[in-house]
Amino acid sequence: MRPEQLHVAIIGAGATGVELAAELHRTTREVIAYGLDRVDAEKDIQVSVIEAADRVLPALPPRMSAATEALLRELGVDVHTSAKVAEVLPEGVRLADGRTLPAELVVWAAGVKAADLMKDIAGLETNRSNQLAVLPTLQTTRDADIFAIGDCAACEWPEANGGKGGLVPPRAQAAHQQASHVAAQIRRRLAGKPLKDYRYRDFGSLVSLGEFSTVGNMMGGLIGGSLMVEGLFARLMYMSLYKMHELALHGVVKVSLDTLARLITRRTEPHVKLH
Numbered sequence: 001m002r003p004e005q006l007h008v009a010i011i012g013a014g015a016t017g018v019e020l021a022a023e024l025h026r027t028t029r030e031v032i033a034y035g036l037d038r039v040d041a042e043k044d045i046q047v048s049v050i051e052a053a054d055r056v057l058p059a060l061p062p063r064m065s066a067a068t069e070a071l072l073r074e075l076g077v078d079v080h081t082s083a084k085v086a087e088v089l090p091e092g093v094r095l096a097d098g099r100t101l102p103a104e105l106v107v108w109a110a111g112v113k114a115a116d117l118m119k120d121i122a123g124l125e126t127n128r129s130n131q132l133a134v135l136p137t138l139q140t141t142r143d144a145d146i147f148a149i150g151d152c153a154a155c156e157w158p159e160a161n162g163g164k165g166g167l168v169p170p171r172a173q174a175a176h177q178q179a180s181h182v183a184a185q186i187r188r189r190l191a192g193k194p195l196k197d198y199r200y201r202d203f204g205s206l207v208s209l210g211e212f213s214t215v216g217n218m219m220g221g222l223i224g225g226s227l228m229v230e231g232l233f234a235r236l237m238y239m240s241l242y243k244m245h246e247l248a249l250h251g252v253v254k255v256s257l258d259t260l261a262r263l264i265t266r267r268t269e270p271h272v273k274l275h
């Protein structure tokens, strides 16, 4: 590495860190077209992702990790796995094994924690991430009148980690399922019926690697296990998933008009906003 390079260290190679690395690679090449032609992205910018687990995308199937790591390396991204960050220093990132990776820009993408105000809120049981411990019914463990859903709920998922158990992951699909479940349970409770347990159904994950590729896995009863998807098919799935999300939020009319407007303006507008 050359001393005059800009080193960007992304800590955490989950979906967020991996997507950011691919997107940064594309963006740094695109800025040249908008006047920053003295920047040579190949030579001047070095992006690294640093992951404590032994592979990128550790929460997803190993085949997806291997395909993603190969693609990131192809893009020139430095991938460090089994590398635990111990300290962020002014000049870089110190790893637990004593090595220091130079970095002028450090991005934390290694997980989120609920706000500190959640810690032991109202005497409820919380974990290290300040999530509220919930029963399978999504009622908090210490107060059956309080439900918790989404990222702030620590809900057991017995099938996680190949049957070893764990928590329902902090994902939009889990938040969505839990919201529907709780709405149904409130109706049952008002009708004097017993509450039903929530079971997380993993429909799979899609990780976009910018314009280069999209990888994903589909899970569930329909296909009986996990199926890896890649390339154009995965990209189309990623795009349609995003549209479904927009439809749920904004409705058909707004999304149709917005999609049409984007199709027209994408030819004239830069992908990157430079002001």
Ligand SMILES: Cc1cc2nc3c(=O)[nH]c(=O)nc-3n(C[C@H](O)[C@H](O)[C@H](O)COP(=O)(O)OP(=O)(O)OC[C@H]3O[C@@H](n4cnc5c(N)ncnc54)[C@H](O)[C@@H]3O)c2cc1C
Binding pocket: 015, 016, 115, 149, 150, 151, 152, 170, 171, 172, 173, 174, 175
């Ligand atoms: C960068 C990034 C990328 C992601 N990509 C994906 C993905 O591709 N697929 C996927 O499934 N999941 C993804 N996730 C996770 C997904 O966004 C979350 O799991 C999901 O949004 C959880 O929904 P939620 O309603 O529990 O919380 P949120 O969506 O975070 O909603 C919580 C809301 O509460 C508000 N709030 C917080 N504190 C207070 C307060 N004190 N008072 C009032 N309001 C407050 C917040 O502003 C926010 O609007 C991603 C997350 C991040 C950070």
